[in-house]
Amino acid sequence: MDPESAHERLDLVDALVQSSFLVQESMRGVARRHDVSIVQARLLGILRDREPGILALAEHLGLDKSSVTGLVDRAEARGLIERRPDPDDGRAIRVGLTADGRALAGTAEREVRAELQRLSAGLTEAQRDQLASLLGEVVSAGQAARLR
Amino acid sequence: MDPESAHERLDLVDALVQSSFLVQESMRGVARRHDVSIVQARLLGILRDREPGILALAEHLGLDKSSVTGLVDRAEARGLIERRPDPDDGRAIRVGLTADGRALAGTAEREVRAELQRLSAGLTEAQRDQLASLLGEVVSAGQAARLR
DNA sequence: TATTGTTATACTCTATAACTATA
DNA sequence: TATAGTTATAGAGTATAACAATA
Numbered sequence: 001m002d003p004e005s006a007h008e009r010l011d012l013v014d015a016l017v018q019s020s021f022l023v024q025e026s027m028r029g030v031a032r033r034h035d036v037s038i039v040q041a042r043l044l045g046i047l048r049d050r051e052p053g054i055l056a057l058a059e060h061l062g063l064d065k066s067s068v069t070g071l072v073d074r075a076e077a078r079g080l081i082e083r084r085p086d087p088d089d090g091r092a093i094r095v096g097l098t099a100d101g102r103a104l105a106g107t108a109e110r111e112v113r114a115e116l117q118r119l120s121a122g123l124t125e126a127q128r129d130q131l132a133s134l135l136g137e138v139v140s141a142g143q144a145a146r147l148r
Numbered sequence: 149m150d151p152e153s154a155h156e157r158l159d160l161v162d163a164l165v166q167s168s169f170l171v172q173e174s175m176r177g178v179a180r181r182h183d184v185s186i187v188q189a190r191l192l193g194i195l196r197d198r199e200p201g202i203l204a205l206a207e208h209l210g211l212d213k214s215s216v217t218g219l220v221d222r223a224e225a226r227g228l229i230e231r232r233p234d235p236d237d238g239r240a241i242r243v244g245l246t247a248d249g250r251a252l253a254g255t256a257e258r259e260v261r262a263e264l265q266r267l268s269a270g271l272t273e274a275q276r277d278q279l280a281s282l283l284g285e286v287v288s289a290g291q292a293a294r295l296r
Numbered sequence: 297t298a299t300t301g302t303t304a305t306a307c308t309c310t311a312t313a314a315c316t317a318t319a
Numbered sequence: 320t321a322t323a324g325t326t327a328t329a330g331a332g333t334a335t336a337a338c339a340a341t342a
Contacts, residue, residue, distance in 0.1 A: 012276050013264045013331055015283035016171050022290040023168035025210060037308065037333095067310050069325055074308075091318045091323040114162045119289045121281065128160050131282040134226060134275055135163035141267045142170040185331065202301055206333050217302055224332075239300040239341045 001025040016138075023116065034104060040075055044097065047081060051094045061087045080104060164286070171264065174236060178259045184251060188223055192245065192253040199242045229254060 005116065010018065026039065031041040039061070045062055046052075054072065056066040072095055075081045080101035086092035120128055149159035158166065172186065179189040187209070191203065194200075194208055202220065206213040221245055223229045234240035268276055 010284040010287065012268060013261050015280045015287060016167065016264055016268075017175070017260070018287045019164065019283050019290075020168040020175075022287060023164050024172060026175075027165070027168075027292075039309070055322085056322070063333080064311055066312080068255050068310070073325095079165060086323090089319075089323075090195040091274040091316095098190035101191055113161050114164070116164050119286050119293065120160060120164075121288050123284060127285075128281055131286070132158055132163045132279065134271065134279040134282070135160075136158040137275075138267050138279070138317090139158065139163060139166045139170060141270050142167075142174075147268065147338075203299085211332090212300070212334055214303080214335080218332070221302095234300095237300080237342075239339095241301075242340070 021090060022119070022132050026115045026119075027112055030108055030115065032109075034108060035080075036080075038106070040080070041105075043071055043075060044080060044101055045109065047095060047097045047101070048105050051084070051096045053086065053092045057095060059074060075101070150195070170267070174263045174267075175260055178256055178263065181259075182256060184226075184228075187219060188228070189253075189256050191219060191223060192249055193257065194227060195243060195245045196253050198251070199232070199244045201234060201240045201242060205243060223249070 027041065027059060028038045031038050034041075036044075038068065042081075044056070046057070050056075052060065054065050054068050057072070058068045061068065063071075072081065072083065079098055082096055082098055084094045084096055086094050120131070123131065162243065175189065179186045182189075182224045184192075190206070190209065194205070198204075199209065202213050202216050204217045205220070209216065211217075211219075220229065224231060227246055230244055230246055232242045232244055234242050268279070272281065
């Protein structure tokens with residue numbers, strides 16, 4: 001553990017950084033138990049309500065399109081997603097979940113949710129609402145900055 | 149961007165997950181501008197106030213010791229860290245920052261701090277304190293869970 | 297015997313540059 | 320010409336298993 005005691009008062013930046021590692025480790029553990037990487041799990045999550053092409057996926061993930069080709073290759077080889085022809089553009093494809101992929105996405109989400117809820121179990125209902133609201137503001141600012 | 153509007157009310161778990169990606173992307177961008185990976189940057193950060201052996205580093209990073217050997221190899225090849233003999237144990241080594249590594253760690257921290265402060269610039273001082281405090285509770289719970 | 301660290305090996309993830317096919 | 324996607328290549332990150340040296 002860190003030299004700072006667990007109850008040392010963290011400044012906001014430290015708290016954001018440490019919580020980001022904590023959450024990522026949680027997600028990594030869940031993904032690993034299902035034998036996928038955190039990126040693969042994220043890919044499945046994105047596809048739950050979208051059927052994007054490679055370029056749109058690359059944009060969403062912040063990766064180069066060639067990286068996404070490989071990601072999609074491996075997930076397809078495992079039967080989690082499918083490439084489907086794009087009816088409107090002969091050059092393009094649409095990436096979609098298979099039934100297996102959708103099931104895994106659902107299970108993984110439930111598990112992450114359960115783990116993260118345990119981490120906030122020490123807060124009162126009001127505190128949890130407040131935390132969600134404040135974090136939501138930060139996330140909004142970040143999304144706005146990304147579009148700049 | 150996500151189909152949910154930027155000001156949609158996020159539930160706590162979603163807010164934690166999204167903020168973790170946001171913070172990681174911020175750190176990744178800073179690290180990248182200095183031509184190191186996020187793990188390398190994290191390694192430097194850990195070494196700022198410690199001189200651990202490979203096993204302790206592996207524990208800290210949540211990685212296998214063999215992974216850490218490689219990480220340390222590459223950072224050492226770039227002149228950012230050094231392996232030093234452990235005076236008390238002939239099998240062990242101590243990993244420490246070089247002057248270059250310490251300088252980079254400081255610069256990167258200042259840059260991450262500046263980026264993340266911008267993300268919370270829309271909050272009042274009181275809100276920032278509250279967010280830091282609530283997030284600190286979550287982080288503490290996570291550290292406790294890790295020791296379990 | 298147990299512990300510390302490295303090596304060998306095999307994947308995954310990622311980017312850059314060059315390519316193919318379609319628009 | 321421009322765009323969507325793939326391929327070739329190279330390097331980083333990661334784990335497992337086997338190993339060497341020291342405790």
